Each structure stands twice: as C-alpha cells, then as structure tokens.
Amino acid sequence: MSALAITAGFADPVIEAQAHFHALMNALARPGSIQPFPAALDAPAPLTPELAAVALTLADHEATLWLDETLAASKSVVDYLRFHTGARLVANPSDAAFALVADVAAMPSLASFAQGTDEYPDRSTTIIVAVETLAAGGELELAGPGIEDRTRFDLSPRPAGLAAQLAANRAKFPRGVDLVFVGAREVAALPRTTLVSEV
Amino acid sequence: MLSHCDNVQATGFVEHLKLPHYVDFQAELGLVRQMRAEYAGAPARAEGGGRMSAVAAPQASGYNFAYLDEQTKRMIRRAILKGIAIPGYQVPFSSREMPMPYGWGTGGVQVTAAIIGPDDVLKVIDQGSDDTTNAVSIRKFFAKTAGVATTTETKDATIIQTRHRIPERQLTEKQTIVFQVPIPEPLRFLEPRETETRKLHALADYGLMHVKLYEDISRHGHIATTYDYPVEVADRYVMNPSPTPKFDNPKMHMSPALQLFGAGREKRIYAVPPFTKVRSLDFEDHPFEVQKFDKPCALCAATNVYLDEVVLDDRGGRMFVCSDSDYCEERRADGHRGELSGEAPHLVGGAA
Numbered sequence: 331m332s333a334l335a336i337t338a339g340f341a342d343p344v345i346e347a348q349a350h351f352h353a354l355m356n357a358l359a360r361p362g363s364i365q366p367f368p369a370a371l372d373a374p375a376p377l378t379p380e381l382a383a384v385a386l387t388l389a390d391h392e393a394t395l396w397l398d399e400t401l402a403a404s405k406s407v408v409d410y411l412r413f414h415t416g417a418r419l420v421a422n423p424s425d426a427a428f429a430l431v432a433d434v435a436a437m438p439s440l441a442s443f444a445q446g447t448d449e450y451p452d453r454s455t456t457i458i459v460a461v462e463t464l465a466a467g468g469e470l471e472l473a474g475p476g477i478e479d480r481t482r483f484d485l486s487p488r489p490a491g492l493a494a495q496l497a498a499n500r501a502k503f504p505r506g507v508d509l510v511f512v513g514a515r516e517v518a519a520l521p522r523t524t525l526v527s528e529v
Numbered sequence: 530m531l532s533h534c535d536n537v538q539a540t541g542f543v544e545h546l547k548l549p550h551y552v553d554f555q556a557e558l559g560l561v562r563q564m565r566a567e568y569a570g571a572p573a574r575a576e577g578g579g580r581m582s583a584v585a586a587p588q589a590s591g592y593n594f595a596y597l598d599e600q601t602k603r604m605i606r607r608a609i610l611k612g613i614a615i616p617g618y619q620v621p622f623s624s625r626e627m628p629m630p631y632g633w634g635t636g637g638v639q640v641t642a643a644i645i646g647p648d649d650v651l652k653v654i655d656q657g658s659d660d661t662t663n664a665v666s667i668r669k670f671f672a673k674t675a676g677v678a679t680t681t682e683t684k685d686a687t688i689i690q691t692r693h694r695i696p697e698r699q700l701t702e703k704q705t706i707v708f709q710v711p712i713p714e715p716l717r718f719l720e721p722r723e724t725e726t727r728k729l730h731a732l733a734d735y736g737l738m739h740v741k742l743y744e745d746i747s748r749h750g751h752i753a754t755t756y757d758y759p760v761e762v763a764d765r766y767v768m769n770p771s772p773t774p775k776f777d778n779p780k781m782h783m784s785p786a787l788q789l790f791g792a793g794r795e796k797r798i799y800a801v802p803p804f805t806k807v808r809s810l811d812f813e814d815h816p817f818e819v820q821k822f823d824k825p826c827a828l829c830a831a832t833n834v835y836l837d838e839v840v841l842d843d844r845g846g847r848m849f850v851c852s853d854s855d856y857c858e859e860r861r862a863d864g865h866r867g868e869l870s871g872e873a874p875h876l877v878g879g880a881a
Contacts, residue, residue, distance in 0.1 A: 344594045348646045351606045355644065358613045359787045359802045388610075390603050427607070448731035452611040452620045475616050475763045476802035478783075504765065508614045521614035523763065523802075 335406065337372040339386055339414040346370075350387040357510065357519040362472040362483035364464050367517040374406035376432045378460045380512035382410070385458075389417040389428055396426030396443075396455070400433040423455065431459045434487045440495045443507045451504035454522075461485045464513040474524040482529075483518065485511050496526045548633065548663055552656045552693045552852055555838055556755035556774040559820050564749060583650045583685050588676025595642040595675040601625055605643035605798065609789060612800035617762030618730070619713050619797040627793065634667060635793025637690050637709035644705065644789070645671065645688055650678045652686035657694035657835065657852030664692070681855050693756075695777040697834050697856040700786035702803060708771040710792035713799065715759045715769040735767045738810060746815055755820070761808045762801055770807075776819045776835045781807040826851045827869040829860035 340346040346368070353365040373382035381401075389395050395417040401407050408419065420426050423443045431437050437459065446454035468484025470493065489495070499506040499522055506522035520526065593599065608622040627635040645651065651671050655663035659681035667690060668679045680686050683696040690707040700706060712718075716726045719737045729737065738759055745753040758775035762768050770778060771790060781788060781801060788801040801807060811817035825832045827848040834856065836849040848869050851857035861870065 344599060345647060347599065347602070348594075348644075351602075352644065352646055355606075355609060355613065355787075358610055359800075388603060388607055390600055392600075392604060393607060449727040450621075451615050451618060452608075454611075456610065456614075475805040476613075478785075478804040504615050504618060508610075523614065523616065 336409055336413045337374060339371070340383075341370070343386075346383075347387045350383050353517050354384065354387065354510065354519070357517045358476075358508065358521050360476045361474065361520055361524040362466070362470075362477065362481045362518060364466055364516050364518045367512060367515055369512075369515060374404065374410050376400050376404060377407045377410065377430075378432065378512065380515070380517065381430050381432065381458055381460050382414075384510065384512065384517075385411055385417070385428070385430060386414050388456075389415040391416045391418070393427040394418050394420045394425055396420050396423050396429040398429070398431045398433055398438075399436060401430055426455045429455050429457045431457060434459060434461060434489050437489045440499050440507050440509075445502060445505045445507065448505065451506070454505065454507055456508045456510060458510045458512060459489065461487060461511050461513050464511055464516055464518045469528055471527045471529045472520070472524050476521070477524070483520075485513070485518070493526055493528045496520065496524070500525060548692075549656055549661060550693075551837060552774055552835070553756045553772050555836075555852075556776070556820060558838070560751065560753060560755050564751065567750070583678040583680040583682075585678040586672035586676055589673045592674040594647070595645050595671065595677075596628075597625065597639065597642045601639075602643045605639055608798040609640065609643065609800065612789070612798050613787070613802050615766075616801055616805050617760075617766030617768040617799060619768075619792075619799045622796055622798050624793045624796040628670075629666070631794040632711060633663060634690070634692055634709035636791030636795075636798070637692070637707050637793075638667060638670070638791075639793060640707045640789050640791035640798060641667075641671065641688060641690050642675075644707075645675055645677060647675070647677065649687045650680050650685055651688050651690065652680050652683060652855075653690045654694055654696070654853075654855075655692045657696075657837070658854040660854060682859070683853075683855050691773075693772050693774075694835070694852060695773060695780045697831075697851070697853045698859075700780075700784055702785045704786040706784075706786050706788050708773075708788065708790045710769065710771040710790045710797070711794070712757075713769055713790065713792040713795050713797040715767050730766060733765060735761075735810075738767060739812075742810060742812070746812075752811070752815060752817075758817075759810050761810060763805050764808075767810065768799060768801075774820060774835055775809065775817075778807070778809045778817070779819065783807075822849065824849055825867060826857060826860075827867045829857045829865045829870070830867040831857065831860055831865070 357365045369379040369383035371379040371382045443455035463486045465484045467482045470483045509520045608620040611620045653664040653668045655661040683698045692709045756774045757772040790799045809817040822836045835852045837852045
C-alpha cells in the first residue's frame with residue numbers, strides 16, 4: 331500500500347468538525363428541516379463526501395461504525411475510515427453506534443440495528459443514509475418534538491417501506507434508531523420521536 | 530434551610546456554596562411569606578450593571594479552540610445528539626475535569642465548548658444577571674479560549690449559557706440555551722440508587738414524584754417546590770429543569786430555541802428540542818402556578834417578570850428589581866421608569 335492511497339480528511343479539523351456537527355444538531359433538533367452540509371472532502375467512492383463528513387465529525391475509537399455491503403467491499407473506503415476516525419468497524423449492525431449506508435436499496439431493516447435498552451435507550455444506532463435528493467414539502471408529513479405544528483419532507487430514493495418501518499420504530503419509544511439523510515451538500519434527519527405519515 | 534448534596538472538595542470547602550443563590554432563595558421566600566400571610570388570614574403580599582454589545586476577542590494561543598480536545602468534543606456531541614433524539618432522557622457522558630470547581634457550571638461549559646463555533650455570539654447569565662462572578666468568568670473563559678464574540682444582550686446572542694434563569698425576552702429559533710445543572714435526576718432525593726431511578730424512568734413510573742407533590746399539599750397546603758420544579762417532556766420523561774424558579778417553567782414549553790442541559794459532576798447531558806411539550810407536574814385540583822409579584826420592577830416598571838429583592842438599609846427598606854439585568858436595562862434605555870429609578874446608584878450622575 332502506498333502512502334498516497336488515503337486521501338485527506340478535513341483541511342481544518344477543529345472548525346469543520348464543529349460546522350458539520352452544528353448542521354447535524356440542527357437537523358435532529360428540527361426534523362425534516364434541510365441544513366447546509368459543506369462536506370468539502372475528497373472521499374474514495376462509493377463513500378460520498380457527506381457520509382465521510384459525518385464519520386469524521388462523530389466517529390472515533392469510542393464509537394463503532396457499521397458499513398453497508400457496498401462500502402465494506404471497498405478497501406479504499408475501509409482504509410480511509412480506519413485512518414481518519416480510528417473507529418472499530420463492526421460486521422453486525424446491532425453492534426453499531428453509527429451505520430453508514432451508501433446503497434439505499436440494500437439497506438437492512440431498521441429493526442436489525444441496535445435499538446438501545448429501556449434503561450439506556452441512547453445505546454442505539456444512528457443510521458446515516460446517502461440519498462440523491464432531499465426535499466422540503468413532499469409526501470411525508472412529520473409531527474412531533476422539534477416541529478411547531480406539521481411539516482412536509484421527502485427524499486429520493488426512499489428506503490423500502492420507510493413509513494411503516496418508522497411507525498414501528500416510533501412505537502418502541504424510547505428505544506429505537508435515529509435516521510440521518512445526507513444528500514448533495516445537505517442533511518436532514520428523522521429522530522425516533524418523529525411521527526411520519528404518508529399523504 | 531438549604532438542603533444540598535454537594536460533596537466536600539479536597540480543599541475542605543463546598544465550593545458550590547460560594548456562589549450566590551438569591552434567585553432560589555427568593556422563590557422560597559415568596560412561598561414562605563405567602564403561607565404566613567394565608568395563615569394570618571391576610572391576603573398575600575408578595576413583594577416583589579452596564580450593557581455590553583457583542584465584542585470579539587482574540588483567541589489566546591496554546592489552547593485548542595474552546596479549550597476541550599477534539600475527542601472530548603466528539604464524545605459530548607454524540608451525547609447531545611442522543612439527548613435531542615430522546616427528549617428529557619439523561620444521557621451519560623464522561624465529563625472532564627474543567628479549570629473550575631464542580632458546581633460552577635462545568636457541565637454547561639462542556640456543552641457550550643462542544644457546540645460553539647467561531648461565528649457564535651455567547652451570552653452567559655448567572656441568576657439572571659450578566660455581571661455576577663460565574664457569568665463574567667465563563668464569558669471570559671470562552672473569549673480567551675475560543676476568541677468568540679460575547680454579549681450581554683439576549684437578542685444578539687446565538688448561544689446563551691445560564692445558571693438558574695431563562696431570559697425574559699422570548700428566545701428565537703436561531704438561539705440555543707445551555708443550562709448548568711447541579712442535580713439532573715428529579716427522583717434523586719426520593720430514590721438515591723441510580724439503578725432504581727433508571728428503572729423508574731424506563732417504566733415511566735413517576736408515582737413517587739406525584740406522592741412527593743401530594744405530601745407537600747397535605748403538609749403545607751401548597752406544592753412547596755419553588756425552583757427546580759419537575760416537568761414532563763414530550764409526554765414521556767420527567768426532567769429537572771435545573772434550579773430555575775418555577776416562574777421560568779412555562780417558557781420551556783414549545784420554546785423556539787433548542788435547550789441543552791449539562792451536569793458536569795453528575796456526568797449527564799439532556800435536551801429539549803425546539804417546539805416540544807414541557808408540562809409542569811401538577812394535580813387537577815392544585816394546578817401549576819407561577820410566582821406572582823404585586824409590584825412592578827422598581828427600576829423599569831416591568832410586570833410579569835421575575836423580581837429579585839434588594840435590601841436597601843438596615844431599617845427594613847427594600848426594593849424589587851428585575852432578575853434579568855439585560856431585560857431591565859433594555860427597558861430603561863427605552864425610557865421606562867420605575868418608582869425608584871431616580872435613586873438607583875448606577876443612574877446617579879447619568880443622563881437621568
């Protein structure tokens with residue numbers, strides 16, 4: 331392996347990590363809102379710059395990372411994440427603190443990730459899904475904490491049976507997973523508290 | 530009178546008690562007076578610094594931005610995101626030693642350090658005031674280690690770190706408020722074992738808290754909790770709002786601002802997302818009520834604000850002024866005058 335095989339991380343790790351965290355925090359605090367996500371990273375395909383930015387912002391040796399089959403099959407992606415985050419990569423989605431999903435069509439069910447326990451619902455997976463587009467307005471109607479009344483949201487491509495899976499996830503509250511969707515230079519999230527209905 | 534569970538530090542002192550607690554004392558005092566007045570059959574007679582706009586400071590060299598190392602920030606950031614996803618749930622985090630004693634806001638400082646960016650404008654209040662020791666030192670801490678702009682004006686701030694008050698001015702969607710929390714567990718004085726309180730939260734079994742409030746009513750005729758008044762967040766978790774007077778509880782309900790809570794000594798972070806239901810616990814026949822003051826602020830004549838009592842002399846003279854110093858100064862700058870505003874020491878020699 332040559333020393334040049336791994337591309338660079340954030341140019342300014344302190345300031346850029348804060349900026350990306352700020353966007354993630356606002357996305358989770360205001361479900362369905364679309365936040366700008368600069369993600370100026372030269373990440374190896376199929377890892378999108380936005381997925382890489384989330385991993386570099388939140389993952390380290392204390393947080394486990396699960397990669398979907400597409401990502402795990404790429405040695406350069408695995409090397410990149412190992413080098414920049416130091417996070418332990420896990421094979422079982424139910425062991426993951428964070429899951430990176432590049433191929434929405436092959437995404438495992440939400441129930442296969444860590445759900446947390448009743449005493450410690452925080453011990454659950456935050457799933458980061460790369461999608462093509464995020465849209466304010468659209469076919470998903472959201473309500474719950476972080477949303478003043480109701481809001482509309484949509485994403486494309488949509489994971490199979492998303493609304494039904496989210497309803498099952500919501501029913502487990504306070505257990506459950508949180509979803510973060512990254513598109514081109516933008517991010518939105520659906521935490522476990524959000525009630526989602528298709529209209 | 531003051532029950533606390535602060536531990537004794539290696540210095541032999543309980544450092545926390547060096548800090549002023551007049552907002553909490555005022556809340557207790559108001560209730561005691563009300564109960565005395567009711568007992569006597571008389572109607573209750575509840576009696577009721579310079580502004581600084583945003584200034585940026587150069588960051589001192591030798592510190593990472595905002596003091597904490599990046600790994601610590603990531604750990605805190607992960608806890609904050611979980612806290613937001615599970616409103617009112619206390620997320621454990623590995624709280625670090627900070628260059629200040631426990632009880633002086635180490636939890637709030639760590640949360641602020643994890644979220645603050647170079648473009649943020651920071652305001653810090655302690656007991657409602659921008660000018661007390663805790664507020665000044667934390668503001669200087671971030672001016673020095675992060676080089677961020679600081680302000681005393683609520684409207685200009687993007688991050689407000691607070692000890693024991695929520696500003697009177699309505700917060701906005703652009704703002705985040707960070708609370709310094711001494712005891713995050715609302716059930717701690719009712720059940721000392723963490724394993725058991727975890728279980729009670731898991732089962733949403735808050736009967737103990739209702740029994741406590743009921744016992745207050747049977748003994749005093751009132752719910753005798755006047756600050757750190759327990760709230761139910763998003764119809765699920767019961768949460769301590771930190772020792773803000775219960776006067777501030779309604780401000781948490783459906784607040785447009787994100788509310789983050791950091792408890793350094795107890796190593797817990799929790800959150801209330803914007804536009805989230807926050808209900809103060811009560812009973813149908815004893816509904817939740819906030820403190821009322823029968824006089825307006827003596828300096829700016831504001832009503833429906835929380836007032837601090839200031840002793841004027843040794844003959845029982847006293848005045849009641851806004852606890853939120855920025856709000857009071859803004860109103861005075863707008864020309865509002867209270868009955869004692871001419872006598873206020875810092876207005877002497879001024880334009881008035």
